[in-house]
Amino acid sequence: MSNQISKTETDLNYCSDKKMPVPPTGPEAKPLPKMTLDGKIVEFVPGDTIMQAAERVGKASQIPRYCYHPGLSIAGTCRMCTVEVEKAPKLMTACSTPAADGMVVHTRSEKVLKSRSGVLDCLLANHPLDCPVCDKAGECELQDYDYEYGPRSSSFAEEKRVFPKSSTRHFSEKIVFNMNRCVACERCVRFTDEITKTNDLVMLNRGRKKELTVGDEQKGLYNDYQGCLSDFCPVGALTWTDFRFQKRVWFLRHDPSICDGCAKGCNIEVHSEKEIIYRYAPIYNAKVNGHWICDEGRLSYKMVMNPNRIIAPLVDVMGHGPVATTWEAVVPFVASTLKSSSKVLLVVGTDATQEECESLKKFLTRLSPSLEIRYFNGTGVKTSAENKPLDHLLRQSDKTPNTKGVESLGIKPLDSGAISGFDTVIVFRNGRAGIPSIASAKNVILWGVFSLEEVKALKNVKALMPGLATQEKSGTFVNSDGLAQSFNRAVVHRGFGLEVARIVEKF
Ligand code: SF4
Ligand code: SF4
Ligand code: FES
Known part of the structure; x- marks a missing residue:
């Protein structure tokens, strides 16, 4: 199995739905039913709602929504997604109305636009005018929909409703809540009910007094997926503290x-x-x-x-500990250390990519024929067989991304005590794998991603060749389900670290 990670819709709310009905296949599969969507004939899968049928043909962005999210159950409460269905007596909600063969749907008729404008008028009646200081500005569904469908003037003359205590409230260390901005879509409540199953958010009261709060004041918001709340909250009511006010x-x-x-x-x-x-x-x-x-x-x-990440080569020529140097100095130093060593061990972290493991093996065998290679994980598991899910969703006990991949290359795990007997040990890792105990080695050469604290804690470090972190390079990882996933560089490294292939060329 393999998967190439590629750029997809940046608006995550428009992603395909994992709960969508699957099209029937095989010789008995009947032709798919059809409906007309804004004048175009589109096929849909039996069981689709109008919203899902629109998503299948890439027309989902024609239907605005607040309470609907493709990963959650359908609530049908906000009425933002109403569309006109011919022969139906009134507007229908696209998120909850099943598509039917021969149905004719209009998503931008005069009636529909008037309804959207009315919904926005109601939502904006109590919404504070704080877009200039709101972190959601630029990716806010209230801002965007108001621009496209909102009334040009407010029909609401009364004072705005204000929740003084909930205007900036920490639900947890990770999430700041502002009830004045909330549009009561309840995506967040359904997320904690259906996805994390922690029920740590609840909606109190009804109508104008509706107010979101935590289920348990002592515990606050405590699930391990709180950042998702900030992703899908359509407005700036739930914001991620780590990102607040960092960047527009x-x-x-x-x-x-x-x-x-x-x-x-x-x-x-x-x-x-x-x-x-x-x-x-x-x-x-x-x-x-x-x-x-x-x-x-x-x-x-x-x-x-990490500002303490080592991003320049280090070498210890005087025996007083490694100091910053250049590639011109570190390369000959490492080469001569390897040549003068009778037994060399390469320990590669299970955060190395498949490509890195292959080229490290080839290159170091050429430079030091006495080389032995082992992998280490160091995050509480030794092999992929010991990995366990930490919950019913995603989190795994193996805190490195490629244990299965490294094993698939035939590399054996490092046994405890196996480091003794080697005069030089090279440790390659990308900042995720724990560092094995290498105190007994005479020479330690570090390669990859390390912090200042990690280097200081080690003895006998003779040199460090800085590498690139996952987001700074291309490569392939094999995940815990055996799925190989390739990725490309996301950011350019901001130091002197180099990818393995470039370092190899220097020897
Ligand atoms: S906090 Fe956000 S996600 Fe939750 S109900 Fe309010 S608007 Fe919806
Ligand atoms: S790969 Fe693991 S650590 Fe990263 S987001 Fe997924 S579950 Fe969390
Ligand atoms: S998105 Fe359909 S009613 Fe809210």
């Missing part, structure tokens, strides 16, 4: 990649500006992560951006 979203570049925070290999979009990563967001992939990613993975960009 329209400055961000979006590049597809893979999360290397665990063996699941969730598909992500890297949001960056000037090669600085500001956040990760999920990319829909039915085979891997659906619409979601976990908070731990979402925050894992911090390792790439």
